[in-house]
Amino acid sequence: MSLLVVGSIAFDTLETPSDRVEEILGGSASYFSAVASFFGPVQVVAVVGKDFDNGLLDFIKEKGVDFRGVYVEEGKTFRWGGKYHEDINQRETVFTELNVFENFKPKIPEEFKKSSYTFLANIDPDLQDEVLNQVENPDFIVMDTMNYWINNKRESMIKVLKKVNGLILNDSEARELSEEYNLIKAAKIISQMGPGMIIIKKGEHGAFLYAEDKFFFIPAYPLDEIIDPTGAGDSFAGGFMGYIAEVGSLNFSEFQKGMVFGTIVASFCCERFGLERFKNLQKNELDKRAEDFLNMIKL
Amino acid sequence: MSLLVVGSIAFDTLETPSDRVEEILGGSASYFSAVASFFGPVQVVAVVGKDFDNGLLDFIKEKGVDFRGVYVEEGKTFRWGGKYHEDINQRETVFTELNVFENFKPKIPEEFKKSSYTFLANIDPDLQDEVLNQVENPDFIVMDTMNYWINNKRESMIKVLKKVNGLILNDSEARELSEEYNLIKAAKIISQMGPGMIIIKKGEHGAFLYAEDKFFFIPAYPLDEIIDPTGAGDSFAGGFMGYIAEVGSLNFSEFQKGMVFGTIVASFCCERFGLERFKNLQKNELDKRAEDFLNMIKL
Numbered sequence: 001m002s003l004l005v006v007g008s009i010a011f012d013t014l015e016t017p018s019d020r021v022e023e024i025l026g027g028s029a030s031y032f033s034a035v036a037s038f039f040g041p042v043q044v045v046a047v048v049g050k051d052f053d054n055g056l057l058d059f060i061k062e063k064g065v066d067f068r069g070v071y072v073e074e075g076k077t078f079r080w081g082g083k084y085h086e087d088i089n090q091r092e093t094v095f096t097e098l099n100v101f102e103n104f105k106p107k108i109p110e111e112f113k114k115s116s117y118t119f120l121a122n123i124d125p126d127l128q129d130e131v132l133n134q135v136e137n138p139d140f141i142v143m144d145t146m147n148y149w150i151n152n153k154r155e156s157m158i159k160v161l162k163k164v165n166g167l168i169l170n171d172s173e174a175r176e177l178s179e180e181y182n183l184i185k186a187a188k189i190i191s192q193m194g195p196g197m198i199i200i201k202k203g204e205h206g207a208f209l210y211a212e213d214k215f216f217f218i219p220a221y222p223l224d225e226i227i228d229p230t231g232a233g234d235s236f237a238g239g240f241m242g243y244i245a246e247v248g249s250l251n252f253s254e255f256q257k258g259m260v261f262g263t264i265v266a267s268f269c270c271e272r273f274g275l276e277r278f279k280n281l282q283k284n285e286l287d288k289r290a291e292d293f294l295n296m297i298k299l
Numbered sequence: 300m301s302l303l304v305v306g307s308i309a310f311d312t313l314e315t316p317s318d319r320v321e322e323i324l325g326g327s328a329s330y331f332s333a334v335a336s337f338f339g340p341v342q343v344v345a346v347v348g349k350d351f352d353n354g355l356l357d358f359i360k361e362k363g364v365d366f367r368g369v370y371v372e373e374g375k376t377f378r379w380g381g382k383y384h385e386d387i388n389q390r391e392t393v394f395t396e397l398n399v400f401e402n403f404k405p406k407i408p409e410e411f412k413k414s415s416y417t418f419l420a421n422i423d424p425d426l427q428d429e430v431l432n433q434v435e436n437p438d439f440i441v442m443d444t445m446n447y448w449i450n451n452k453r454e455s456m457i458k459v460l461k462k463v464n465g466l467i468l469n470d471s472e473a474r475e476l477s478e479e480y481n482l483i484k485a486a487k488i489i490s491q492m493g494p495g496m497i498i499i500k501k502g503e504h505g506a507f508l509y510a511e512d513k514f515f516f517i518p519a520y521p522l523d524e525i526i527d528p529t530g531a532g533d534s535f536a537g538g539f540m541g542y543i544a545e546v547g548s549l550n551f552s553e554f555q556k557g558m559v560f561g562t563i564v565a566s567f568c569c570e571r572f573g574l575e576r577f578k579n580l581q582k583n584e585l586d587k588r589a590e591d592f593l594n595m596i597k598l
Contacts, residue, residue, distance in 0.1 A: 205501065205505075206505075294598070
């Protein structure tokens, strides 16, 4: 079934302990759609500047992603600079140039409005709300967010939270949103704010699901080497939502399987800079790793 | 089958963000034996000072633990002071008073020498080696260690590592021992040093097993509240070794189940200060939580 994502397309400049890349394709919508397209059709709403070369999206387009909701505006494309330290869980933002993203008003094309599954990537909660005002009764709406919105647009966030079915966020975001350090308690508190399904990601320590009053814990896929974790969270969301949209079934057991795929695609994401690893990744490699992973977590 | 542990008995002074306790029973051998006794008989070798009240061990003794290897020496009992911060994974040693532990020369009583399972808790690797020179061909020897020995007695450690079957250590210890930050690589490197079974503990992020060229990952049991994590690692080892000694079978599948019990007892340990939670804990509570936990990690 169709899956809509509203998020960012960006140029990222990334520095890790061993390497540095400049102005490579990034952004939540890029990662999410590249990954979710392994499972079915994806529709993207985002904005780029006049400086953006649409050819950069070709390899994603070929995987069945519809970019008709990507608007080209006067000005420059969103740029982000990040730096990672030896503890790859620790990321530092070097710079953020919003550029055209600053005035982004997501307009959902008519042909996207009936998408059954909607993912609101990390954007201003007021904009997430505007998306929800345009889509026509999706079966399942999941949102992401970031500390900045939690701290600066708390009321707007809380308003959107009431309208979504699920929230995928990381540990520090969960702590700030719930105002509770313990993540188990945090998940329960956030669930009271609206979303029936919460996934809290803990980077290299895996993730957990809270839904239907039950918990499910999953470790990260073990990697010998992490080249670049940028986009791993958006990839996780893409794998999760892609799988859920594919099976078209909303229950705890499917959420669990979605998390397995989320975990696997996040691991592939970390193996190369940016979206590089997804350029030639085959679905059977993904399935093979999922199988290996299941053997590492089952008793 | 019989299980021997050589380690410490101590008085701990502990401070957490919410509370403080002084001179309560602690030490690796106390935690290990209190927990392992849920599964079968345990024999303890340790040392205490003249100031130690043997009555403190009564509740463990009643669970079938043989303390005939605990020697009383002139001087004071080992004392340790620790402080925890909000991120309960972060521990600070406030003081260490070795006292009688400083001259500890483990002497294994005749009746303990034929134990089939031996756990060398965190003591000087030269002493661990002396224990191995006294025991008579145990089926399975597992050791623990700490950063201090890795850094200050590296050669002795490496000598002992060649003689043991398993090593249980935490993430920072694994990194220092292997001189490798990535824990997956670290496990493989350490395995080359001798032990065929490696368990790396990651505190609230769970633990993983590397043996028979395979990995197994397990999260921590989720707790709403962590009162005091002191002894959780020794409890984990006690649950693991207790289970293995009970089933008397050494293979990957049993190691996995041992880790489930290790995880569960570590969670109980954290619910109260010191050994308090083990005073009235029943085996059926332990089994019940293990069952709940399996439901949280299985797909």
